[in-house]
Amino acid sequence: MRVPRPDEKNIGRKDFFKEGPLSLLRAFMVAAREEPPKRTPRREDLPLLRPPGAAPESEFLSLCEGGGACADVCPANAILLISRKDEPGRDAPMLEPSVAACVLCDDLACMKACPSGALKPLEREMIRIGIAKIDLEECFAWSGLDEFCDYCVERCPIGEAAIRMETREDKRGPVMGESCVGCGVCEFHCPDYPAAIRVFELSAEK
Numbered sequence: 001m002r003v004p005r006p007d008e009k010n011i012g013r014k015d016f017f018k019e020g021p022l023s024l025l026r027a028f029m030v031a032a033r034e035e036p037p038k039r040t041p042r043r044e045d046l047p048l049l050r051p052p053g054a055a056p057e058s059e060f061l062s063l064c065e066g067g068g069a070c071a072d073v074c075p076a077n078a079i080l081l082i083s084r085k086d087e088p089g090r091d092a093p094m095l096e097p098s099v100a101a102c103v104l105c106d107d108l109a110c111m112k113a114c115p116s117g118a119l120k121p122l123e124r125e126m127i128r129i130g131i132a133k134i135d136l137e138e139c140f141a142w143s144g145l146d147e148f149c150d151y152c153v154e155r156c157p158i159g160e161a162a163i164r165m166e167t168r169e170d171k172r173g174p175v176m177g178e179s180c181v182g183c184g185v186c187e188f189h190c191p192d193y194p195a196a197i198r199v200f201e202l203s204a205e206k
């Protein structure tokens with residue numbers, strides 16, 4: 001199967017999450033802002049998120065052959081092949097949750113497909129692709145723009161252990177728990193643009 005490049009339109013990927021209605025909601029909510037939204041981050045500024053089970057970055061880069069076996073089997077088309085900074089012209093797999101999120105598929109197919117050990121099979125609860133962080137000022141719920149917005153919490157495949165709604169004084173919004181796996185489903189579904197919840201590398205955790 002040919003792996004889609006990130007700059008190509010991929011209707012299947014969008015359809016996976018019924019992107020059409022979400023796009024309309026996103027456009028409506030962003031238009032409702034009094035201030036223009038922040039600029040979309042440039043690709044080179046995006047967090048470096050590898051597929052689930054990835055070895056530590058230096059080991060990952062030494063092991064990954066760049067053939068895209070992981071991307072070929074991903075049912076969510078969540079794995080993009082991006083040119084490596086250390087070896088331009090050679091690709092390595094990366095996740096960009098605003099484009100498509102890992103859905104923690106039943107087979108955890110990418111890990112099993114990797115021929116080189118760059119992705120190592122892991123139990124689902126041990127996966128740590130990255131960690132989601134909420135921008136409280138941008139979040140529709142916390143900022144009061146839409147007090148009922150809870151897409152991130154509703155769609156999280158892990159549930160309350162990763163993210164839950166909480167009321168503080170007169171406001172209600174999402175708060176992170178301990179068990180976020182960094183799949184990016186929350187980032188994908190956030191109606192803000194750019195998303196008010198985004199997944200970062202674990203090394204960015206404070």
Ligand code: SF4
Nearest residue numbers: 074102103104105110
């Ligand atoms: S676990 Fe499944 S959905 Fe997630 S990136 Fe791997 S193949 Fe794709």
Ligand code: SF4
Nearest residue numbers: 156180181183184186
């Ligand atoms: S909080 Fe977001 S990134 Fe973390 S597990 Fe839930 S959906 Fe995935």
